Structures are given as C-alpha cells and as structure tokens.
Amino acid sequence: MGEEKRTRRALVTGGAGFIGYHLAKRLLTDGWIVVSVDGMTPYYDLALKRCRIEMLQKSNAFTAHEVMLEDMTALTDAYVAAQPDVVVHLAAQAGVRYSLENPRAYVDANLIGSFNVLELVRNHSPAHFLLASTSSVYGANTILPFGEMDQTDHAMTLYAATKKATEVMSHSYAHLWKIPTTAFRFFTVYGPWGRPDMALFKFVKAMLADQPIDVYGQGDMQRDFTYIDDLIESIVRLIDCPPVAGAPIGSIDSLSPVAPHRVVNIGGGHPVDLLGFIKVIEQSLGRRAKLNMLPMQPGDVRATSASAELIEKLIGYKPSTSVETGVQAFVDWYRSYHTS
Template sequence: MTKVFITGSAGFIGFHLAQLLLREGMQVCGVDGMTDYYDVTLKKKRHQMLLQHDGFAAHEVMLEDAERLDAIADAFQPDIIVHLAAQAGVRYSLENPRAYIEANVVGTFNVMEIARRYAVKHLLMASTSSVYGANTQMPYAETHKADSPMTIYAATKKATEAMGHSYAHLWNLPTTMFRFFTVYGPWGRPDMALFKFVDAMLDGREVDIYNNGEMYRDFTYIDDLVRGIRLLMDAVPVRPDSEEDIAEGDSLSHVAPYRVVNIGNSDTVKLIDFVDAIEAELGVEARRNYMPMQKGDVPATWADASLLQSLTGYRPQTDVRDGIAQFVAWFRDYYQK
C-alpha cells in the first residue's frame, strides 16, 4: 500500500487530493496548521470528512515546527510526499510578508529535509503561476524565464523551486514542482474570487471588479487539478545522462531529477465573462464595483499545459460554466443560501 504524506490536507487542494488517493486505496497522513487566514471551521470540516476513511490520519502542526513534523513523518515513514501547505494569497502578502517567509520558505525546507532523510520515491511540491510575474510571453511555458516576481508570495514560491532543484541535485531526490493556475470549485477558499463573488451576490453586496474587468485568468477546476497531481505522482523525473536526452519543451533539469509542470486549463476567461457566468448560474444580477488594478496583480495568466499532457496523457478541460455550477451547488448546500 502506497503511503503518501500530504501537507495542507485540510486546505482546498489537499482535501480533494487526499479524497482521490484514499478512493484508490492509498494510506494518507495529512498535516495542517489550521491557521486562521480563513475560516478554520471549513478546514476542520474537510478533515472530519477525510477521517471517515480508515486510511487517513490527521495531525495539526505548523510546518515551522520541525521537531513535531519530523516525529509525525518518522511514525508514518512515507513513500511519497505531496507538499501543498503554504501561506497563500497574493494580497495578504502585502500586509504580512513575514508569514510567507516562515511558512513557505522555512516550512518547505523542513519538508524537504524529511524527503531527504527517507529518500522518498517522489517529492511533489506546489508552486504557482504567480512566479511568471511580469513575463508577458503567453501562454506561459515551464521553459520561460520566471525571474520577475511581483509579490513576496510569488518570490517565496520561486525560492522553493530553487531549493527543490538544489535538493534534487545534491541528494538525487526525484522532485516535481507544479505551477497552479487560479483553482476553483467546491470547498474552495473564501478569499478566492468565485467564493467572494457568489457570497456577495447572494447577500446583495457589491462585487469588487479590479482593473475595470480587463483581467484574464486561466481558471482550473479542482477535480482537473488533483487528477493532474495524481498522474504526475507516477511521472517520476530521472536525472538525464546529457542535455541531448531532454525532449523539446521538457523542463527537466540537465543536472538533477527535477522538473516544473504547469497544471492549467490552457484557456483564458475574461473577468467580466466570469461574473456574467456566475450571474447566469445564480439568477442574480451583480452590483458591480469597478476598481483599478491592485498592487502586485497581473492582467492575465494563461497556461501552456502541453508538458503535463506529454507526461501523463491528460489535459484539464472542464468548462468554466460547468465548474461554476458545481461550486454554486456546493455553496448553496453548505451555507443553506
């Protein structure tokens, strides 16, 4: 039985991934700090649902607490680690940057140390499309430069990519970094656009629309995302003998068993069209509050997911209207609205 150690298991993505792995009969050890960045009740409910499976064990611990984290890993002895826990949120990083250094950099170092000690079969760690920063070459490909982060959040995630590469090289530790693109769906985070829009519209409150709606995002449905992660678990990178052995378009390092992979829908949706689709699903007209671009935001994101497809045979494809319908159904049921 494969033993998977997931950080951030009470988070939006970690919860859905753990559900998928448990359905496949894997043993999952989940750790989560249960921080109050957003509603802790939602996080606890996710863990409660996972604990209905015999193969799941939950631990509340901060990533920065290396001693406790090590003890949990020592008892579990993982085969694979999927590191999803992080201090998330682009805008919050403007208010509390230290939290990002502590959780995203120090916490990731502690997770990599566990992976090194156990020589796990595969270490998979979450990055973000935000690392592409000021890059205007689209769609974003993993081989593009990502040297101009626009926020401390993006900078910490780029730092973890560099840290991951060094560990992969030094310890021959197979490592895959995945860059996520605007993930949405049932059990989503309250700080994300879809959750905020639906909540505000059902309560008759204004919806803040930044850059006057002239923004584009590559919305990725949660089921597509975790399916991509699951398939990448089996796509273990191997250190190549030479650069000539690396296929065109592959981000595989020439000196390490290390790769970066986009997981996105390979499509862009205009923010105004996104709001229109929510209105259509809710049967409610939004009170739109048009605002300028927020500091640290980028006008557009767009994933090239061809590497994911070549490695796994899979490409996310959920239409945003179908994904919105699934979220709204969950939201109305959970909050009885």
C-alpha cells in the first residue's frame, strides 16, 4: 500500500476578518486543517467577527486563537501548535482613512505584528508564506493599469506605507532564509460578510435607512472592485505556485533577482466609476440614493486599476465577477444577516 497522504495545514492570520473568514472556509472545504490567529480588535463590530468564527468552528478541522500579533509569546504558542505547511498573513490594521486618526495602530499591527510573523516563519519554515498587501502601495502613480513592476515609493497614507514596508521586510527574509514568499496586492475587495467601514456596506446601510450617502471626489473616482470569491480562488491557486528564485516566467514577472519572492496584483483590471457603482446598488436595492457630494479626502487616490497579466500567467485565472452580480450577492447577504 502507498503512503497515506498527509492533510495539509494552514495558519491564517486575521481569520475572523472578511477575507480571512472566506479563505478559511474555502480551505476547510478543500480538506485542509486551518488554524486562525486574530486579535479581535474593536476597529469594527466584534459581533460580525465572532459570527464568522462561530461558523468556521462548525468544522472539527478549524481552531481559533484570540491573539494579538504584537504578543510574541502567545503568537509563538499558536504557531507552534498549528505546525503549518502554509502561512497566509492577512491580519493587519486596515483602512486608509482611519490611518489619519490612529496611526499608531498601523505601526503596532502592520509593522511589529508582521515582524513577529516573519520571525516565526524564519524559525519554522513553511513551504510557502503568503501575505496581504494593497493597491494603496501604488500611491501617487497615475499611469493605469498598475503593474507589479511599477514604482511604489510615493505612499499617500501611513496605511500604504506600512503595507509597502511589510512587502520589503518579507523580501529581506525571503532572501536571507530562502523562504518562498508571495505578496499579493488587493484591489477594493467586496462581497458577503464584508467590512462595515467599506463603501458598499456603508452605502447599503444608509440607503436602506433612507439616509444620504457621502460621495467623495464629487463622484469622479474609479475603483477596480474585486469580488471576494474571485479573490479567494486566486489565493488558493497561488498557494500552489510558490516563487522559485532564478526562474522568472517572463519580463512582466516581479520575481526578485535575489530571492524566492514575488509580488502579484489580485484584480481584474476593469475599474468602475463611483457613480456607476452607486447606480448598481440602487438597482439591487430597488431604491434611489440621496447623494451628499464631497471633495476628495486626504490620502485618497482618483483611480485604481490592476494589471492582471502576471496573475493570469501564473495561475490561468483572474477576477471576472461583474459588479452587478457581486453587489446583488452582498445585498442579499446584508438583508439576510440583519433579519436573522
């Protein structure tokens, strides 16, 4: 008889979060053992986070640890117990605008917390280390679509600066300790179980209450929206596509010349203007929005758009769900969640 195949194990930081919940759910469905580490910070409604964890705990293959990334002792205990084959580092202090109000939260979670994760990865090498970054690192770039080889030295917020720093820190660890590392840049992720601080959640909540919605930049903004299922499919495929030093797939590959480290956009490259996005929400809700037109906020960028060329070459896939389909799915979930 052949040797029995070992069940793969994943450590997901930020497992109570929007993306972490969906990734853990998918990995459990695919037969993985999943361990979550999450600080359960009150940046937004803790009830939403706890509900996500409760659903994941219906699987015997899931374990949750309520641990702050800054707490190295507790984080180490959780990591060692997890014995992960793969680490997906999603936990972070999120939000562009909140970084203007509470910058220290970003330094603590995104820099110190990520350093702690990197130290654990160095000492207990997984087969692949994957970490979340953001389209915000493109900062002042104005040439669209954003490509992984574009300059990212002009961050417009501390949030973006800490995520860029995490990318660079992970590169140094990948180089020094030969850790296969993929940093993926997210582009405005949305969908069921999404974050209450994101525009879609805010808009739907306000419109159902017949309240006006704040539309920044006078509505003259574009975002490359990525539906959550597309994002998770991309991450799952990337897990099995670890970078190999010295083996680029072409001139567009962001593979480091000195390390098994790659940066990948996860976005479809189909930006939608803000007013058009609001029209889609109106259609899904069957009601008109009351618009409170406002100027651009500090740190905001006018438009984002992902080059999807690299991700397509790597995994044969790119996000493609239409905003009409994605928004309707969110609205259906929102109504169900708030009436159950």
